[in-house]
Amino acid sequence: MPFLKDSRRKAEDISAVYELREKLGEGAFSEVRVARHRCSQRLVAVKCIHKRALKGREALLENEIAVLRKIDHENIVSLEETFETPTKLYLVMTLVTGGELLERILDRGIYTEKDGSRVIQQVLEAVRYLHQLGIVHRDLKPENLLYESPLEDSKIVISDFGLSKMEEQGVLSTACGTPAYVAPELLQNKTYGKEVDLWAIGVISYILLCGYPPFYDENDTQLYRQIIKAEYEFESPYWDDISESAKDFISRLLQKDPETRYDCEQALQHSWISGGEALERNIHCSVSEQIQKNFAQSQWKRAFNATMVVRHLSKKTLAAEDEVETEDCAVVGGERP
Numbered sequence: 001m002p003f004l005k006d007s008r009r010k011a012e013d014i015s016a017v018y019e020l021r022e023k024l025g026e027g028a029f030s031e032v033r034v035a036r037h038r039c040s041q042r043l044v045a046v047k048c049i050h051k052r053a054l055k056g057r058e059a060l061l062e063n064e065i066a067v068l069r070k071i072d073h074e075n076i077v078s079l080e081e082t083f084e085t086p087t088k089l090y091l092v093m094t095l096v097t098g099g100e101l102l103e104r105i106l107d108r109g110i111y112t113e114k115d116g117s118r119v120i121q122q123v124l125e126a127v128r129y130l131h132q133l134g135i136v137h138r139d140l141k142p143e144n145l146l147y148e149s150p151l152e153d154s155k156i157v158i159s160d161f162g163l164s165k166m167e168e169q170g171v172l173s174t175a176c177g178t179p180a181y182v183a184p185e186l187l188q189n190k191t192y193g194k195e196v197d198l199w200a201i202g203v204i205s206y207i208l209l210c211g212y213p214p215f216y217d218e219n220d221t222q223l224y225r226q227i228i229k230a231e232y233e234f235e236s237p238y239w240d241d242i243s244e245s246a247k248d249f250i251s252r253l254l255q256k257d258p259e260t261r262y263d264c265e266q267a268l269q270h271s272w273i274s275g276g277e278a279l280e281r282n283i284h285c286s287v288s289e290q291i292q293k294n295f296a297q298s299q300w301k302r303a304f305n306a307t308m309v310v311r312h313l314s315k316k317t318l319a320a321e322d323e324v325e326t327e328d329c330a331v332v333g334g335e336r337p
Contacts, residue, residue, distance in 0.1 A: 014083040029053040047091040075126035077159045098147025116208035117278035122156040128264035131194045134167040140200035195258035202253025210238040211290025230256035245277035
């Protein structure tokens, strides 16, 4: 049965147009390969999806493709064309070769607040564009922020729209994302909106300046409790050399109440982004040490399975919320991972 109802490439074998080459990565349902266009010789990335493995998840992929087809922005990965055979789907994407954000920070000899500010400015501009289109990404995290090329002045590109949603599709209420980056309202069985992306940008900004996340616990319920309370600190000595402007910027995004949280426009106008207040002191040694210590661990790459969340997460988060309302004592988080 055809999957891509409006594809102009339904019957054409991708091998007639592209030469599929080495594998870049793989997941449960797909693999990504480098491919060369047979006429132009241009390199692209091709996501090869096994249709049989998609059974029951067709709507998720349809949504991802619909979102990607609406997008055209220099800081967002592009879907160039699609192909379909009886057994596979092929999504042809712009090839991004510069690596993940945190990997690039590790490779640098010098890294400053100003570098982090430039990254966040690009992310904010891309997310503002998405929000203007009525698209909520819902899974912003460092692994989904890639450099377009290995060049030093390469731009940042946002990837992975598998959990993104268009507001026109209805009220957002499904708990999804990656645990350490999800906003309080998403964990509280509430409807939510674009503000969840700004919370995630706040978490990413925090990580870029110290190398570890603002919310951490080995136990999910404890982690959710911290997030629901928006309980985090700028700990010494990791934050001693970071500007007050940077801390203020982060605090504007990590607001428990989404109505008081900065939107993209407000964040872009903050002095840490646009006012020249990001410091140029080299913080590479401290930040890279913490990145190596914290992000080699697989739990930071866990993704919520939406179906399991619907069944199980509400019980955990409601229990955590009840404790937040009844406890007077401060919650003690786990040790720094």
